[in-house]
Amino acid sequence: MNGKILETENVTVSFDGFKALNNLNFSLDTGELRVVIGPNGAGKTTFLDVITGKVQPTQGRVLFKGRNTRRLAEEQIALLGIGRKFQTPRVYLNLTPRENLELACNRHKNVFSTLFGRPPVAERNTIVGLLETVNLSVKADLQAALLSHGEKQRLEIGMLVAQSPDLLLVDEPVAGLTDEETENVGELLLALAESHSILVIEHDMEFVRQIARKVTVLHQGTVLCEGSIDEVQNDRRVIEVYLGEPMEAAE
Ligand code: ADP
Ligand code: MG
Numbered sequence: 652m653n654g655k656i657l658e659t660e661n662v663t664v665s666f667d668g669f670k671a672l673n674n675l676n677f678s679l680d681t682g683e684l685r686v687v688i689g690p691n692g693a694g695k696t697t698f699l700d701v702i703t704g705k706v707q708p709t710q711g712r713v714l715f716k717g718r719n720t721r722r723l724a725e726e727q728i729a730l731l732g733i734g735r736k737f738q739t740p741r742v743y744l745n746l747t748p749r750e751n752l753e754l755a756c757n758r759h760k761n762v763f764s765t766l767f768g769r770p771p772v773a774e775r776n777t778i779v780g781l782l783e784t785v786n787l788s789v790k791a792d793l794q795a796a797l798l799s800h801g802e803k804q805r806l807e808i809g810m811l812v813a814q815s816p817d818l819l820l821v822d823e824p825v826a827g828l829t830d831e832e833t834e835n836v837g838e839l840l841l842a843l844a845e846s847h848s849i850l851v852i853e854h855d856m857e858f859v860r861q862i863a864r865k866v867t868v869l870h871q872g873t874v875l876c877e878g879s880i881d882e883v884q885n886d887r888r889v890i891e892v893y894l895g896e897p898m899e900a901a902e
Contacts (some may be wrong), residue, residue, distance in 0.1 A: 656848045662711035671697040673872035684844040686851045686859050689869035695852045699820050703735050705727040734816030740803040741760040744796040748787045748806050751776045755810035784801045785809035801832025819849045825858050837861040
């Protein structure tokens with residue numbers, strides 16, 4: 652392995668001739684936390700779709716841990732170690748956070764042992780640890796329906812981590828959250844970044860500033876620029892692209 656967990660080489664995705672991704676070259680180091688920003692329609696969600704195998708590249712290739720994922724189904728790519736968190740939380744509202752995490756831990760195991768057996772000690776410890784990581788120990792046995800939006804987001808990030816992926820893909824994790832919840836999610840991602848490679852798509856510039864080391868700006872399906880948050884916010888091309896859609900917290 653060459654130290655890159657993810658690479659895309661000249662990836663183009665065409666929908667009826669329209670290029671949602673256009674000759675996209677991108678690479679993520681193993682262990683890196685990267686934030687991808689870009690105006691609406693830039694291709695951010697399509698970028699995640701092509702990484703997870705939901706969409707096939709029209710041209711070019713996606714390499715995960717150096718392996719071309721072209722012929723693999725979405726489930727196979729997930730099993731290689733890619734986990735994705737969608738924008739809206741998908742937790743089971745009638746179950747507790749603990750039960751949600753138990754299910755997530757067992758998604759690739761035997762469903763019956765999950766439903767009818769008691770989880771083994773090692774797994775119970777894992778779940779206690781996960782509850783601590785996502786800061787939900789106190790609410791572990793409440794119905795998830797009673798959690799705030801921010802707590803549900805954290806629970807879902809925990810469910811993602813429960814599947815032990817090497818690469819976490821996180822689409823707009825703080826949309827609709829309060830400032831305090833946003834900061835909590837930021838701290839959680841920073842903690843997870845110590846043991847995972849993470850790719851975050853985000854709009855909220857204050858949040859990007861909280862977590863980002865390196866930022867990639869997508870525009871019209873291709874990389875417009877990359878650098879530190881200060882570098883990209885002062886880049887003339889980035890400012891032009893965002894003119895119709897001012898960057899928040901750009902002062
Ligand atoms: P972003 O997430 O950055 O807002 P998307 O990746 O969702 O952008 O979309 C990029 C462009 O591709 C948009 O112009 C969108 O309308 C178009 N697009 C996305 N998915 C499809 C699809 N399945 N069919 C046709 N056009 C699509
Ligand atoms: Mg999108």
